[in-house]
Amino acid sequence: MAGSARVVAATLITALLATACSQGSATRTEEPAAGGKVTLRYFTFSAAPDHVKDLDTIVAAFEKENPTVDVQVETAPYDQYFTKLQTSIAGQTAPDTFELNYENFVTYAGAGSLLDLGTAGGDTDTSGYATESLNAFKHDGKQFGLPASFSTVVLLYNKDLFEKAGVALPTADWTWEDEKAAAEKLTGDGVFGDFQPVTFFEFYKALKQTGGEFMAGGKSTFNSPEGIKAAKWLVEKVGKTMPTEAEIGGTADYDTNLFKSGKLAMWHNGIWQFAGLKDVPFGWDVVVEPGDTQKASAVFHNSVAASATTKHPREAYAWAKFMSSSNVAATTRIASSWELPPVSDQAVLAGYLKDPVPANRQAVFDSLKSIALPPVIARQQEMQDAVTQELTEAAAGRKSVEDALTEAAAKVDALLG
Amino acid sequence: MAKTLKYALVVLGALIMLFPFAWAVITSLTPAGAVLQTPPDFTPDNATLDGYTRLLETMPFWRIMFNSLWIAVASTVFQLVTSAMAAYAFARLPFPGRGALFAVYLATLMVPLQVLVVPLFIEMRTFNLTDTYFAILAPTIASAFGVFLLRQAVRQVPKEFDEAAVLDGAGHFRIFTLVVLPLIRPALATFAIFGFMASWNSYLWPLVIIRSPEFMTLPLGLANLHGQFTTEWNVVMAGSVVSVVPILILYLFAQKHVIASVAQSGLK
Amino acid sequence: MTLTETPVEQVAKQPVRPPRKRLRYALTVAVFLLPSAVPLLLFTLIPMAGSLWTSLHEWNLITPMRWVGLDNYADLLTSEETHAAFGHTLYFIAGYLPLVYAGGLGLAMLLNRAMKGRDLFRAIYFLPVVTSWVVVALLWKWLLNPASGIVNWAIGLAGLEGPGWWTDPDWAMPSIILASAWKDLGFVMIILLAGLQAIPNEYIEAARVDGANAWQRFRRITLPLLSPSTFFVVVISLINGFQVFDQVHVMTGGGPAGATQVVVEQVYNLTFKYGRAGEASALSWLLFAVVLVVTIFQVRGQRRWVNYG
Numbered sequence: 003m004a005g006s007a008r009v010v011a012a013t014l015i016t017a018l019l020a021t022a023c024s025q026g027s028a029t030r031t032e033e034p035a036a037g038g039k040v041t042l043r044y045f046t047f048s049a050a051p052d053h054v055k056d057l058d059t060i061v062a063a064f065e066k067e068n069p070t071v072d073v074q075v076e077t078a079p080y081d082q083y084f085t086k087l088q089t090s091i092a093g094q095t096a097p098d099t100f101e102l103n104y105e106n107f108v109t110y111a112g113a114g115s116l117l118d119l120g121t122a123g124g125d126t127d128t129s130g131y132a133t134e135s136l137n138a139f140k141h142d143g144k145q146f147g148l149p150a151s152f153s154t155v156v157l158l159y160n161k162d163l164f165e166k167a168g169v170a171l172p173t174a175d176w177t178w179e180d181e182k183a184a185a186e187k188l189t190g191d192g193v194f195g196d197f198q199p200v201t202f203f204e205f206y207k208a209l210k211q212t213g214g215e216f217m218a219g220g221k222s223t224f225n226s227p228e229g230i231k232a233a234k235w236l237v238e239k240v241g242k243t244m245p246t247e248a249e250i251g252g253t254a255d256y257d258t259n260l261f262k263s264g265k266l267a268m269w270h271n272g273i274w275q276f277a278g279l280k281d282v283p284f285g286w287d288v289v290v291e292p293g294d295t296q297k298a299s300a301v302f303h304n305s306v307a308a309s310a311t312t313k314h315p316r317e318a319y320a321w322a323k324f325m326s327s328s329n330v331a332a333t334t335r336i337a338s339s340w341e342l343p344p345v346s347d348q349a350v351l352a353g354y355l356k357d358p359v360p361a362n363r364q365a366v367f368d369s370l371k372s373i374a375l376p377p378v379i380a381r382q383q384e385m386q387d388a389v390t391q392e393l394t395e396a397a398a399g400r401k402s403v404e405d406a407l408t409e410a411a412a413k414v415d416a417l418l419g
Numbered sequence: 420m421a422k423t424l425k426y427a428l429v430v431l432g433a434l435i436m437l438f439p440f441a442w443a444v445i446t447s448l449t450p451a452g453a454v455l456q457t458p459p460d461f462t463p464d465n466a467t468l469d470g471y472t473r474l475l476e477t478m479p480f481w482r483i484m485f486n487s488l489w490i491a492v493a494s495t496v497f498q499l500v501t502s503a504m505a506a507y508a509f510a511r512l513p514f515p516g517r518g519a520l521f522a523v524y525l526a527t528l529m530v531p532l533q534v535l536v537v538p539l540f541i542e543m544r545t546f547n548l549t550d551t552y553f554a555i556l557a558p559t560i561a562s563a564f565g566v567f568l569l570r571q572a573v574r575q576v577p578k579e580f581d582e583a584a585v586l587d588g589a590g591h592f593r594i595f596t597l598v599v600l601p602l603i604r605p606a607l608a609t610f611a612i613f614g615f616m617a618s619w620n621s622y623l624w625p626l627v628i629i630r631s632p633e634f635m636t637l638p639l640g641l642a643n644l645h646g647q648f649t650t651e652w653n654v655v656m657a658g659s660v661v662s663v664v665p666i667l668i669l670y671l672f673a674q675k676h677v678i679a680s681v682a683q684s685g686l687k
Numbered sequence: 688m689t690l691t692e693t694p695v696e697q698v699a700k701q702p703v704r705p706p707r708k709r710l711r712y713a714l715t716v717a718v719f720l721l722p723s724a725v726p727l728l729l730f731t732l733i734p735m736a737g738s739l740w741t742s743l744h745e746w747n748l749i750t751p752m753r754w755v756g757l758d759n760y761a762d763l764l765t766s767e768e769t770h771a772a773f774g775h776t777l778y779f780i781a782g783y784l785p786l787v788y789a790g791g792l793g794l795a796m797l798l799n800r801a802m803k804g805r806d807l808f809r810a811i812y813f814l815p816v817v818t819s820w821v822v823v824a825l826l827w828k829w830l831l832n833p834a835s836g837i838v839n840w841a842i843g844l845a846g847l848e849g850p851g852w853w854t855d856p857d858w859a860m861p862s863i864i865l866a867s868a869w870k871d872l873g874f875v876m877i878i879l880l881a882g883l884q885a886i887p888n889e890y891i892e893a894a895r896v897d898g899a900n901a902w903q904r905f906r907r908i909t910l911p912l913l914s915p916s917t918f919f920v921v922v923i924s925l926i927n928g929f930q931v932f933d934q935v936h937v938m939t940g941g942g943p944a945g946a947t948q949v950v951v952e953q954v955y956n957l958t959f960k961y962g963r964a965g966e967a968s969a970l971s972w973l974l975f976a977v978v979l980v981v982t983i984f985q986v987r988g989q990r991r992w993v994n995y996g
Contacts, residue, residue: 045630050643051644076631079646086627088747088748090630092748255650439815439826504720505722514716530971531950533958535735538734539734560726605885609878
């Protein structure tokens with residue numbers, strides 16, 4: 003038995019040594035990189051797992067242009083990204099630059115965590131950006147983030163199913179009524195006519211499509227006739243032209259698989275789905291989402307922001323600008339369908355239209371003519387969760403739409419304090 | 420008759436237990452487009468190793484595997500040694516305040532990790548230890564769970580054994596290593612499995628403390644397979660299958676000790 | 688606060704020693720304890736103190752803390768959400784613990800005797816323990832799918848209509864309990880198996896010679912001698928049960944309609960999703976208080992049924 007004790011002791015010492023040795027290499031990031039180089043950390047959620055190589059391309063181009071800067075990329079899945087970001091800010095080890103989506107931007111800008119990029123670089127040229135995108139990342143008149151990418155939500159449809167059912171293909175002039183009528187005709191034989199998730203994000207957009215407003219003057223205003231109409235538009239699809247929660251079964255990507263397997267005729271989803279639909283064995287295309295009294299398309303924006311505590315504000319600005327508006331970044335994004343670059347140069351964007359599938363790519367740009375930005379408050383996540391939960395209750399038939407909206411409004415008002 | 424029935428019961432139960440793993444294996448071998456369908460769209464003809472090759476492509480797989488393995492092994496060894504020693508003290512060395520101290524040990528299990536992560540991160544930051552192997556390992560050097568498990572085992576060792584050793588003039592260290600440790604081998608083997616698993620599956624803490632890709636561990640790598648909008652389930656399943664293998668090997672190894680112990684313990 | 692279960696033993700067994708020997712003894716105790724005490728102090732107790740401090744503040748992690756005293760506690764104690772979260776957690780424990788213990792004990796008894804392929808079976812029953820919750824949750828949601836799951840299909844064969852399982856607020860917690868018990872059976876089994884190994888065979892043989900039947904041998908010999916392991920399983924399962932999180936987080940995320948919103952799921956949301964770290968810490972300390980009281984009761988009560996041979 004003394005033998006096994008020795009083995010344990012030996013292993014323990016080895017482990018201790020290995021631990022000790024690892025320290026040397028581990029602290030290296032704290033020191034300035036060799037040759038007076040500045041190490042600039044960039045934290046992102048949108049690169050992994052599909053676009054890591056595209057990000058590498060952009061980083062390499064930036065480092066070539068800025069030989070004194072070494073960009074160190076860190077990635078985390080979106081689900082855990084903010085856990086990590088918040089903890090690092092709390093521990094005062096925030097990355098120099100990081101990605102922020104529009105919905106979370108206000109929380110961080112309001113908390114004073116972000117560097118004013120308008121003054122950080124001593125360069126105020128913002129002509130390369132699409133104005134609406136740029137303005138989305140202003141807070142108190144300061145440019146706390148540079149828009150790096152955007153994507154929109156459109157109506158994807160399976161052409162073959164429409165033709166088989168003898169239903170006219172969707173057009174840009176469609177309204178909710180047209181969509182509903184078509185969905186009803188298309189549903190049956192294991193095929194669902196429509197799919198639109200019952201969530202906060204679909205609701206605020208539908209609300210705008212029917213002419214309502216989510217909030218005004220620091221109070222919620224969605225518990226209105228328009229709000230009820232928008233909620234009913236979403237909720238009443240469930241179980242009729244769209245699968246129920248039970249059928250969806252909480253499976254991630256259920257709708258993606260349903261569409262890919264040719265059993266879904268119309269699908270409200272983002273342009274980020276295009277790449278995954280390359281090889282489907284049926285014809286499909288897109289149109290701008292139908293509206294009710296007006297058109298309104300959802301736009302998701304991501305930005306590059308810099309930490310207020312970064313030691314390298316100039317480099318942080320240079321990288322943020324490069325990542326968001328350089329020609330390399332823009333063309334790399336377009337070539338790999340990694341969302342869209344919010345640049346003002348139409349020639350760059352035109353590259354996006356070259357891809358033949360879907361044929362009506364122009365709809366992506368058309369959808370930008372009338373956009374619906376999500377309402378954003380300091381306690382954003384709580385608001386989103388509360389609204390989604392109440393709508394889900396209504397969709398499951400456990401509450402009336404009216405009751406659900408009343409309770410959602412009460413919760414949101416409490417969050418607005 | 421009753422024996423056959425029991426056997427049938429065990430076999431049936433085993434099938435139910437095996438089912439999810441079999442399902443994970445099958446999903447991992449299914450082409451990307453065909454996963455998660457009911458019924459699964461899988462035939463031996465369309466089986467593919469794509470999930471596994473993608474796994475090797477999308478992450479520095481061997482580096483991640485190496486990190487996870489050595490961290491888990493080191494943390495298991497640390498935990499076995501520190502826990503067994505403490506267990507001996509709590510079971511065999513009376514001292515004033517022993518019960519209170521044991522209560523403090525147990526209390527460390529009662530606050531959810533989710534609220535300890537941020538203070539621990541800040542503490543590591545003040546020691547300038549964030550983003551190091553040591554930081555990943557630190558919370559798993561000692562384990563109150565292990566102390567408790569092993570204390571129960573030590574207390575089951577008949578006292579006559581130590582007393583005999585004391586009469587031979589043995590001190591506590593000799594009693595510990597020569598008498599008690601061999602007798603609690605089943606518990607040590609059991610705890611080795613749990614200690615290893617705790618480190619191997621640890622997710623939240625490595626997630627926040629690590630930022631350099633070279634320190635990445637397997638659960639972090641697997642989580643990275645979930646994109647914001649899409650997930651390649653065949654790759655996720657391939658990763659899950661691979662991640663089970665080391666624990667299974669350890670289990671099969673440890674199981675021998677669990678069984679062999681009786682014969683060697685001299686309890687017969 | 689002490690968990691001293693046998694104070695008499697200390698007084699009786701601690702021999703009066705001369706000072707030098709006492710110092711040596713104290714050193715011995717220290718050497719045995721410090722390797723675990725120091726890391727626990729540094730990497731658990733200090734963060735615990737940190738979270739206690741946090742619980743007295745309003746803090747969203749990204750702005751400086753703001754002192755609020757005991758407000759977080761006062762708010763939580765009167766909040767319906769807190770009561771519901773503790774209720775759901777107790778519901779989980781009440782369903783999970785008996786199921787997993789009875790199942791694990793039965794398995795351990797079955798797999799403790801000689802049978803063909805025993806080692807293989809043990810490994811198979813242990814397989815779910817080592818499989819990640821992400822995979823297990825996905826699978827169980829699929830099995831328990833109200834519309835297309837195998838379980839409801841089987842119930843349908845019997846001419847009955849299966850429930851909505853995790854999509855139905857009334858059935859969501861039973862679904863989680865079922866999946867959890869299934870996954871953890873092997874955990875209980877392996878600990879009880881190790882305990883069974885420690886029971887000398889001759890005790891059971893002696894009982895057999897005395898004419899005790901199988902049930903009597905189990906009831907009078909095995910169960911009492913297994914009590915230290917049982918005690919461990921119950922204490923640990925309760926401590927872990929109160930902190931149930933992984934399975935809820937991946938299976939239902941607290942839904943539907945908040946029916947599975949357990950305490951730690953709430954703690955997680957408050958800390959990392961909602962930027963309310965102060966309240967999350969306060970909630971954790973309320974949980975701590977409950978778990979501590981429950982554990983003290985168990986440790987105090989063990990004298991009556993735990994047999995350390």
